[in-house]
Amino acid sequence: MNQIATPPKMINKPSKRMRIDLQLVADLVSPNTRVLDVGCGDGTLLSYLMGFKKVDARGLEISMSRVRSAVSQGLSVIQGNLETDLKDYPDGAFDYAILSQTLQATVHPQEVLGDLLRIAKRAIVSLPNFGHWRVRWALLVGGRMPMTSNLPDQWYNTPNIHLCTILDFVDLCKAMNIHIEKGFALSADGLKQNFSATGWFANLFSEQSVFVLTR
Amino acid sequence: MTPTSAPIPQTTATDPILGPMVVLAEPLVLQSGETLADVTMAYQTYGALNADKSNVIVLCHALTGDQFVCGQHPITGKRGWWDDSVGLGKVIDTNRYFVICANVLGGCLGSTGPKEINPATGRAWGLQFPVITIRDIVAAQAKLLDQLGIDKILCVVGGSMGAMQALEWAHRYPSRVFAAVPIAGSYRHSAQxxxxxxxxxxxxxxxxxxxxxxxxxxxxxxxxxxxxxxxxxxxxxxxxxxxxxxxxxxxxxxxxxxxxxxxxxxxxxxxxxxxxxxxxxxxxxxxxxxxRAMDYFDLASENGGVLANAFKGSSVRFCLVSFTSDWLFPTAESRAIVHALNAVAANVSFVEIESDKGHDAFLLDEPDFHQTLSGFINGCADAHGVAKA
Known part of the structure; x- marks a missing residue:
């Protein structure tokens, strides 16, 4: 009789290899904490955090098919829009709120950032850097809106409506009294680069960055 | 498939057609203030209760459903209302889980209701039967489980009126319920x-x-x-x-x-x-x-007008499911529950299933729905340490 039943999917092991930048984010999370992954996709990072860090992991995702896939793996994910739904969560509900490569696609990035740090003690935010030399070069020489491996869309169909450079982001944090606890400069492939994540050098040579923010 | 019997307490009688029944030892004090003594609960079970009683799934049936979830219905001869989803190797796999479903209080398939005999008069209750609520319906189920020697529930699952009961279970008995799956339901019955x-x-x-x-x-x-x-x-x-x-x-x-x-x-x-x-x-x-019981249901008004208050500090895991074409219990109703649960940082999943089959979609063979349901329940069972089938 037992062979009739399909074996339940393993939820304690990540189903696929994670992007390198997600691995970096995962390494920043302490074990046995409460985490909200905002824009969690099909739950790759959540699944890893649950399995390897025994984290109380929750997710918010706008795509219904990805939510279905995440919930089907036994993950706690709801379908919703971060710009409206983050407001529901009470203050300090989580230890970490994670936002990967999404802030630049929000309508009100400042409010989103404020909400992340309201509902969690720490926010882990990753961003593409619009100040990278290739981007500057493409605009300077090509005279058209830049397209790179990190920013692959045309100006008219890109979801990224609030692109910024690293220095822009550092300025915003200052203006909002947000403390940058840690910062990592990353290559296009998500590999860590050995220079300050918040300086002019990173602003020119990092394709993306990851920041750990606190109030 | 044949239902497997639960451990049989002394108060159990067995009806030749409707199967096992329990007479509640204590009278039921209803939400209206009236008291109902000698309440009979008719129920069915599927699968086997494991040694540590950790594999219990309570199914709550809808308005016109009953305790005959799967297999052949003894009255209609048709398949049970959730035969697609419950059984050996199915979404709710009775190889792994012990499924119990009781005919609701006020129902007409063995549990105490207006068509049964009022012991005080020796005649059918009729309109002398007291008005009951979703709270009363769930309270009767809780007492039934008490008498069956079952304390903890791995997961309480229900669609439509069953969803109201699942929410009521999670609200009223949070320490007994590990997870709740309210499907195509609401926290209160709308004016429409x-x-x-x-x-x-x-x-x-x-x-x-x-x-x-x-x-x-x-x-x-x-x-x-x-x-x-x-x-x-x-x-x-x-x-x-x-x-x-x-x-x-x-x-x-x-x-x-x-x-x-x-x-x-x-x-x-x-x-x-x-x-x-x-x-x-x-x-x-x-x-x-x-x-009437459905009409009276309103978890928000019972909690100072704030639904979130109903689930403050709740450790219950929730999975809400709605269907795109359901206009009786539209997605907005489930989303309101999700918002309330988020407001108390409860553990909640929420999926809206695309279907053009309306409210009844929860009873039908909808692969996306079934995948979600089995993923959630099996995930809960794994987290709860229930042995795999």
Missing amino acids: NIAFHEVGRQAIMADPEWSHGNYLEEGRVPKRGLAVARMAAHITYLSETALHRKFGRKLQDRSALTYGFDADFQVESYLRHQGYTFVDRFDANSYLYIT
Whole structure:
């Protein structure tokens, strides 16, 4: 009789290899904490955090098919829009709120950032850097809106409506009294680069960055 | 498949057709303030209770459902209402889980309700039966589980009125419930839904055979009223798309309009059939009482007007499911529950399933829904340490 039943999917092991930048984010999370992954996709990072860090992991995702896939793996994910739904969560509900490569696609990035740090003690935010030399070069020489491996869309169909450079982001944090606890400069492939994540050098040579923010 | 018996306590009787029943040892104090003694609960179980009793799934049936979840129904001869989803190797796998479903208090398939005998008078209760609520329905289930020696529930699952019960379980008995899956439901019955119920009740009460609720005593059956109630309600369980796909404007056994009031259209014939088969298996007074229980349900107003208060500090894991074409319990209702649960940082999952089959989609073979349901329940069972099948 037992062979009739399909074996339940393993939820304690990540189903696929994670992007390198997600691995970096995962390494920043302490074990046995409460985490909200905002824009969690099909739950790759959540699944890893649950399995390897025994984290109380929750997710918010706008795509219904990805939510279905995440919930089907036994993950706690709801379908919703971060710009409206983050407001529901009470203050300090989580230890970490994670936002990967999404802030630049929000309508009100400042409010989103404020909400992340309201509902969690720490926010882990990753961003593409619009100040990278290739981007500057493409605009300077090509005279058209830049397209790179990190920013692959045309100006008219890109979801990224609030692109910024690293220095822009550092300025915003200052203006909002947000403390940058840690910062990592990353290559296009998500590999860590050995220079300050918040300086002019990173602003020119990092394709993306990851920041750990606190109030 | 044959239902496996739960451990049998002394108060259990067995009806030759309806199976096991338990008479509750303590009287039930109802939300209305009235007390109901010697409450009988008729129930069915599927699968086997494991040694540490950690694999219990409570299923809560909908308005006109009953305890016969899967396999052949002893009265209608048809498949149980969730035969697609519950059984060996199915979404809720009875190899792994011990599934229990009780006929609701106020129902008409063995549990105490208006068609049963009032011990005080020796006659059918009829309208002497006290008005019951979702809280009472769930309280009776909780007492049934007590008497069956079951304390903790791995997961309580229900669609429609069953979703109301699942929410009530999680609200009222959070320490007994590990997870709750309210499907296609709401935390309160909307004005539109109360309105539809009122149409149904008025149809029943307008039938002279109903006889002020005394039809059983007088050997009558308000068939027409109950059938009309069912016909009206049945429309709300479907969707315009589903009705159009199934029937369109197709004519029933005729090639031209008859210029009369026969069932010219297939959809009319279908509804009449739905109405008239329903009266053979359902009691009209039960229909009045159970629809009323749904109308009265409002978890927000019971908690100071703030739904989130109902789940403050809750450790229950929730999975809410809605269907895109369900206009009886639209997605917005489930989303309101999700917002409330987020407000107390509860552990919640929420999925809206794309389906054009309307409210009834939760009873049907919807692969996306089934995948979600099994993923959530199996995930809970893994987290709870329930042995795999």
